[in-house]
Amino acid sequence: MKGQKIFFGSNLKFLRERKKLSQEILSDELGISRSKLAALESGQTKAPQPEDMIGISEYFKISIDSLLKINLVKLLELQLRELEAGNDVFMMGSKIRVLAISVDKDNNENAEYVPVKAKAGYRSSFNDPEFVASLPKFNIPTLPKHGTFRTFPISGDSMLVPEGSEVTGQYIENWKEIKADTPCIVILNGVNDFVFKQVTLQKDKTFLLKSLNKVYEPYTAEVSEVLQLWEFRILHIKQLPEPPTEIHELKAMLQELKVEITRLKK
The missing domain is CATH 1.10.260.40 (lambda repressor-like DNA-binding domains)
Known part of the structure; x- marks a missing residue:
């Protein structure tokens, strides 16, 4: 041109x-x-x-x-590392994933927290430096010194964690090296914007998303649907796990029954 x-x-x-x-x-x-x-x-x-x-x-x-x-x-250093990791817009035939980050006064990367009220806008604004800079910051001494970290709220019981829990994840630059069944926060360009799943990159270049709760069937997502992957690092819970009761045992039995019925139907 x-x-x-x-x-x-x-x-x-x-x-x-x-x-x-x-x-x-x-x-x-x-x-x-x-x-x-x-x-x-x-x-x-x-x-x-x-x-x-x-x-x-x-x-x-x-x-x-x-x-x-x-x-x-x-380009930012992180964006250059993404290109070198094989996530090139022209090589992969998909949109380049640009991750906006914020830094402290010493030019070190911050770890951001995505509150529930910001969750709805994250998918459309995750590559906006001003939006990311507006997110609350946190520090967890046990996290590795190198890497990009972010904490997300999760909902539902698909991964068998208490309602209202939060997950701190580490940004995955090279999707090709992800190990099978890696637990990740997955940012999707679709109806379900945030999901917490076990992730596997399949040979046909789609992602298999699995739940720990066997009631939920695995499903696939195209690479083009996935905006970001954050590998599980820390689970934050706001309440103690409830001791097992007869109701919980009955619920577990019903879940197993549902799985067996589904298997028999197939």
Whole structure:
């Protein structure tokens, strides 16, 4: 398109310097001359050879489209890590997931709390820095020093936790490396905006969402429906678990009966 700004040269230089590589080392890694690399970075080469662009794309694990069209210099570190983890809008064929974060006075990431009143607007505003900055902040000393954390309210009994509980999750950057049945807060672009489920990425590139409560049937979600995944780290409950009673035992028996009836129907 006429007037489209191209960022290939500046992006190449930025990525090289981000990895603390000299032109000599990178040109050797790419199998090109140092003078050619310098020309590519400076923009003197107006029409880079396709094999050079492919080699650079594969080396940095960022698509050619992103190298050409996105000014990587302006992205947050977390967004760059997402691209390098394989979550590239052009490589994956889906919308890039941009995570807005807030930082403290020392430029360290805050951990945010999403109260019930903010839950409804989270799905449409999670990538809005002003919205995220307005969320309450918290500190839990036992959380790892590195990572992005957020606490969400959960409802329902699908994961067998008390009503009104909250879950602190760690942001998952690379969905491809998620282990089977990983408990996660899943932010969906649909009717159910928040769900707490066991998550598995299937071979057909869909997510299988399972409940601990066997009354609830597993179901699948397309990758395009999932906006964020937050891996379970801490469960916060506001009331002590109730001791088992005859009613609870009867309820458990009914749940098992429902599961058995469903199985027989199939």
